[in-house]
Amino acid sequence: MNAAAPSTVRAQVSEAEWQARVDLAAAYRLFALFGWDDLVFTHISVRVPGTEDHFLINPYGHMFDEITASSLVKIDLEGRKVMASPYEINPAGFTIHSAVHAARHDAACVMHAHSINGIAVSAQKQGLLPLSQHSLFVLASLGYHDYEGVALNDDEKPRLVADLGENNFLMLRNHGLLTVGASVANAFLALHMFEASCMIQVRAQAGGGELVSIPPSILAGIGEQSRQVTRGLGGALIWPGLLRKLDRKDPSYRD
DSSP: OOOOOHHHHHHHSOHHHHHHHHHHHHHHHHHHHHTOOOTTOOOEEEEOTTOSSEEEEOOTTOOGGGOOTTTOEEEETTSOBSSOOSOOOOGGGHHHHHHHHHHOTTOSEEEEEOOHHHHHHHTSTTOSOSOSHHHHHHHTTEEEEOOOSSSOOGGGHHHHHHHHTTOSEEEETTTEEEEEESSHHHHHHHHHHHHHHHHHHHHHHHTOSOOOOOOHHHHTTHHHHHHHHTTTOGGGGTHHHHHHHHHHHOGGGGO
16 A cells, blocks of 8 residues: 655645654654554544544554554544545544543543553553552552443443543553543653553562552652653643654654
């Protein structure tokens, strides 16, 4: 199948959409770089700026380290293409994303990962434990959703949305991790914190010693501390550096 020409796609979209495409393509490349991808089987979606019901998602079958801004597919809430593309998407893969986007208008970006550490912790009855500084940022805004099988059934959507609530983190039991953000950068920073928390927990448990939990009183003030750490910028603080990292490695995500 022939690839879409970057110049052709860019000519058809606004500057705001093109920037969203670049950021989303970068997020897919970063997933691959950090080892959070699961071949082609998870998804990151972003709302097209200036719209309520158009979204960008990966072309199904592409490895995350080969996705580009122009190869992303523009779809509606039903997973139907709204702009010509030589690529198809995985409609089942958009089930979770469409539910979240429809319910959470503040969630411009939805990230879902089948990361190894994330799935390991999602299979633990107690879920994420307050064992690290990283985990506190997650626990301050975390929901849980029980496994109902491969996400193919629209009937699951209301339960998933209810379990997410107003949180920015959702642990999908026996399945993986999900984060939402007002930008790709915010959702990515959240996913990084989530996966790091799970990795720390699995390694701490593997050590075999008695674990020390952080007191609930410290968790209560973590929101303000988070804003101080990121200078109030959230993911925008780290995003330019991550793009520079990708540019040094392979800038073709921008095509």
